[in-house]
Amino acid sequence: MARQKGVAILGIFVADLAFRAGRMPGIGETIAGSGFKVGPGGKGSNQAVAAARVGAPVTFISKIGRDEFGAIALATWKKEGITPRVVEMADQPTGAAFIYVNDVNGDNAIIVVPGAAATISPADVDKAGEAIESARVFITQLEQPVPAAKRGLEIARAAGAITIFNPAPAERFDDALYGLCDYVTPNESEAALLTGIQVKTADDARKAGDVFLKKGARAALITLGEAGAYLHSKDQSVLVPAFKVGPVVETTGAGDAFNGGFAAALAEGASPRDAARFGAAVAGISVTRAGTAPSMPTRKEVDALLK
Secondary structure, eight states: OTTOOSEEEEOOOEEEEEEEESSOOOTTOOOOOSEEEEEEEOHHHHHHHHHHHTTOOEEEEEEEESSHHHHHHHHHHHHHTOEEEEEEESSSOEEEEEEEEETTTOOEEEEEEEEGGGGOOHHHHHHTHHHHHTOSEEEEOSSSOHHHHHHHHHHHHHHTOEEEEOOOSOOOOOGGGGGGOSEEOOBHHHHHHHHSOOOOSHHHHHHHHHHHHHTTOSEEEEEOGGGOEEEEESSOEEEEOOOOOSOOOOOTTHHHHHHHHHHHHHHTTOOHHHHHHHHHHHHHHHTTSSSSGGGOOOHHHHHHHHO
């Protein structure tokens, strides 16, 4: 559709409560940390920020609570120029995430509580249907309920939008979802859980990609951390290298940076391989900075890296 433009994202917002320390405490143990920060997070919202910062018109579909964390969400979207199609609930809290960041190597461990976004239903998605139908690219994940993700993919597919399904955090779901996906974008551990194939190498990623294609996805794009991302479809099978921009500060949000950048590039008409390279550049810059949404680069920074 000629009128379609930009990116529509169905997902959740959470307030990221990030604690930095040299290690995780054991049960019953208290240790001293080196830092603490509250910031905007949630896979869907992070992807929206990533896509908006590189120039895509973005609509974000979700639910939040009418509370302090919800105010952070609304302020974030306003600042980034994201159009919210978001229901504010008086009887449910905005989601929150506990994030442990290893202050030596940047590794992370996360607990997410979706709050109000856990109540997103197919009916809620239907109410935002025209926002999905008018987008060139639609993306969703698994932090909100699976039936809502499926409904979003159905609406997008029926409208002829490009559909991206980021199955994170990985959980079992009906294989019927794959038939609605132009791209399924798991990381190595998510791909392993969903296909039964341990993904350590590019060859493993190709084998896992074959499983996703057999299940009905048009293409698999498996992120492999510092090794890059593996794009696999019936037309091509290629490793897109990662960008080494500088010392890694924090890997939290790197997958969201990649997905948001990938979606934004596809919305501009980039080829799948070029869009994956663009996403890799966005992710490569993001890991050199602390935080999730705050670490997302601008279009100027990404273009400079790609040159």
